[in-house]
Amino acid sequence: MNRANHFNQISVYSNAVESPVTLLDDGDYLMSYSLGTPPFPVYGIVDTASDIIWVQCQLCETCYNDTSPMFDPSYSKTYKNLPCSSTTCKSVQGTSCSSDERKICEHTVNYKDGSHSQGDLIVETVTLGSYNDPFVHFPRTVIGCIRNTNVSFDSIGIVGLGGGPVSLVSQLSSSIGKKFSYCLAPISDRSSKLKFGDAAMVSGDGTVSTRIVFKDWKKFYYLTLEAFSVGNNRIEFRSSSSRSSGKGNIIIDSGTTFTVLPDDVYSKLESAVADVVKLERVEDPLKQFSLCFKSTYDKVDVPVITAHFSGADVKLNALNTFIVASHRVVCLAFLSSQSGPIFGNLAQQNFLVGYDLQRKIVSFKPTDCTKQ
Structure with a gap:
C-alpha cells in the first residue's frame, strides 16, 4: 500500500538516519527536522497514530504557536503543489480538489473531539540527520501544509509515523528498510533520538x-x-x-x-x-x-x-x-x-x-x- 516509495532515491550510505526528540511540558514529544531548499528548521509532535506530516505554513488563516517562525513555501526552490489528479492524492483519506483553477490536492483531518486541520498537500524536500553524513535529503516527500486549524499545537505540526501511505515512515521506506525506533526520555531537559533504518535495530538482553x-x-x-x-x-x-x-x-x-x-x-x-x-x-x-x-x-x-x-x-x-x-x-x-x-x-x-x-x-x- 506504499505508493510513495519511488519519491525518495538516496545513497545506500544513508540507511542510518536519526532526529533529536525532546519532551514538552504537556507530555508530547517533539522531533526536529528541516523542510525545503534551503532547509528551514521545523518541529513536529512524534505521532505513531497519525499517517501524515503536518506543518503550519506561513499565511495560515487560523493557526497557533505564532511565536515560532512558520515554514513559507514561497521561499523554497523545491516546493510544489500536489495535483488532485495524482495517484497519491487519491490514495489519502480526507482529500478533495480545490475549487479554483489550480486544481490542487486539499486535505482535511477531523478529530474525535470535533477539532480539525485543513490545508494543501504539497511535495517538498525533508532533511534529517545521519550517522554517515551531516544531513540526508529526502526529495519529493508529501507534506500537509496547514492553512486552517482549531487544534492548539505546542509545536508547528505533527510528524505522522503511522502505517498510511503518506506517513514519514511509509514515504522513506525504500531508504530505511521499514524500520524506526525511539527512546522517550522522562525529563524535558534531555533529548533522545528517533532513529530510522539500520540504526533502529532493537536487540540484546531484555528485549x-x-x-x-x-x-x-x-x-x-x-x-x-x-x-x-x-x-x-x-x-x-x-x-x-x-x-x-x-x-x-x-x-x-x-x-x-x-x-x-x-x-x-x-x-x-x-x-x-x-x-x-x-x-x-x-x-x-x-x-x-x-x-x-x-x-x-x-x-x-x-x-x-x-x-x-x-x-x-x-x-x-x-x-x-x-x-x-x-x-x-x-x-x-x-x-x-x-x-x-x-x-x-x-x-x-x-x-x-x-x-x-x-x-x-x-x-x-x-x-x-x-x-x-
Whole structure:
C-alpha cells in the first residue's frame, strides 16, 4: 500500500538516519527536522497514530504557536503543489480538489473531539540527520501544509509515523528498510533520538517483541494485550467492548500521553493497585485521575505493573504508571474510556521501542533514554 516509495532515491550510505526528540511540558514529544531548499528548521509532535506530516505554513488563516517562525513555501526552490489528479492524492483519506483553477490536492483531518486541520498537500524536500553524513535529503516527500486549524499545537505540526501511505515512515521506506525506533526520555531537559533504518535495530538482553496487527487503512499499529498483572493478581484484558476483544485490541501511540483502558478493565486494575499500595488515598487536584495517594514521587512505593502482550511481558515501574498531580500527590496514570484502548507514551518511557514493519513486530528493551 506504499505508493510513495519511488519519491525518495538516496545513497545506500544513508540507511542510518536519526532526529533529536525532546519532551514538552504537556507530555508530547517533539522531533526536529528541516523542510525545503534551503532547509528551514521545523518541529513536529512524534505521532505513531497519525499517517501524515503536518506543518503550519506561513499565511495560515487560523493557526497557533505564532511565536515560532512558520515554514513559507514561497521561499523554497523545491516546493510544489500536489495535483488532485495524482495517484497519491487519491490514495489519502480526507482529500478533495480545490475549487479554483489550480486544481490542487486539499486535505482535511477531523478529530474525535470535533477539532480539525485543513490545508494543501504539497511535495517538498525533508532533511534529517545521519550517522554517515551531516544531513540526508529526502526529495519529493508529501507534506500537509496547514492553512486552517482549531487544534492548539505546542509545536508547528505533527510528524505522522503511522502505517498510511503518506506517513514519514511509509514515504522513506525504500531508504530505511521499514524500520524506526525511539527512546522517550522522562525529563524535558534531555533529548533522545528517533532513529530510522539500520540504526533502529532493537536487540540484546531484555528485549521482548510482539506482533503488529494491521486493520483498515493500516493507519494504526495495533498490539494484542492479553492481561495486566499487579504482583500475583492477573487482570485479563477482556471487556464488554468489542474493540478490546481478540487480536489487535490496543493501539500503541507515541502521541497520547496516558494509557487508556475500557471501563471494566480499568476498574479491576485500579482495585488491584489500591489493594497493595499502603498510602493514604486523596482526591486528585487535577480532577483527571481517580486513584491518587499522598506521597512525594521520590518516596512512592508502588508495585510493578506488567503489561502482558502476546509474546512479550513489559514491566512498567512507577515512572511509567504514576504521575505527580501536585505537591505530595501522586496518581495512577491510566484513564478509563470506551473510545478505544491506547498504550500511551508515559508507559513507553525509558524503553527503546523498535518497529520493524517488514516483519510486523514491535520490540521493547528497558533502557535509560537520557543516555541515548
